[in-house]
Amino acid sequence: MSDLDFSKLETLSVSIDQHIAHIQLSRPEALNSMIPIFWHELPATVRKIDEQSAARVIVISSQGKHFSAGMDLSVFTQMGQDFVGEPGRRAERMRRMVLELQDSFNALESVRMPVLVAMQGGVIGGAVDMVCAADSRYCTQDTFFTIKETEIGMTADVGTLQRLPHLIPQGLVRELAYTGRNMGAQEAKESGLVNQVFADQESMLAEVMKIAAQIAGHSPLAVAGCKEMINYTRDHTVADALNYMATWQTGMFQMPDIQEAMGAAKERRKPVYQELHKNISGMQRK
Secondary structure, three states: OOOOOOOOOOOEEEEEEOOEEEEEEOOHHHOOOEOOOHHHHHHHHHHHHHHOOOOOEEEEEEOOOOOEOOEOHHHHHHHHHHOOOOHHHHHHHHHHHHHHHHHHHHHHHHOOOOEEEEEOOEEEOHHHHHHHOOOEEEEEOOOEEEOHHHHHOOOOOOOHHHHHHHOOOHHHHHHHHHHOOEEEHHHHHHHOOOOEEEOOHHHHHHHHHHHHHHHHOOOHHHHHHHHHHHHHHHOOOHHHHHHHHHHHHHHHOOHHHHHHHHHHHHHOOOOOOOOOOOOOOOOOOO
């Protein structure tokens, strides 16, 4: 995948318009289950968008009746075939595999732009891990969430148990994890997992795109700062987060975007902001 050519993706379709990148899970015939290549394509795609500063917000949705059935059986089959050899070395390899899977969804959290997820139907197993790493979640009335791993004899290991307790009450997380039961859209809304519930996918996507457009209309530096600070605050004390905020502002608080915002408001026009620099190391060739 070079530059912004996403035409060769097998599990995703990507479009970018008006500073909004729309990534769709595109295997509806297989319930958008996460086959081995998906775990490489998703992080590579979102990181490429960030690397090229190609969008100010990312929207993830899916094609078909269900958002995603989670980890495809082929992944478990592959893991089973690898589950051989001396126990210590086998365990070390397994640890690296789990870290690699986790990194696929860490990418949603680490990119500079917000990631919004629009879901319908089943959000199962690994799909719960994925959406928990997003900034905001939206769903249709028929959506249900399932921590499926418990039911198949394993502990969820790609982010659900680490991120979900920051999104909904601890007791509810534990119940969902221990029982593996379905949580419907209304319960998800009431618990704070999703921001809004819509009648159908069409109305959901229309509204989520409006939200994305509102985000994209703001200074990308200001929005990136919001994401950085909210993520940092979640994992640190208030005192540490305030100290980091003060340090951040000493470098990132500059007047051009503020002046543009104030000028645009005075002139009753939309502000025009510079994009962030590409997220590429200075040691890499341009």
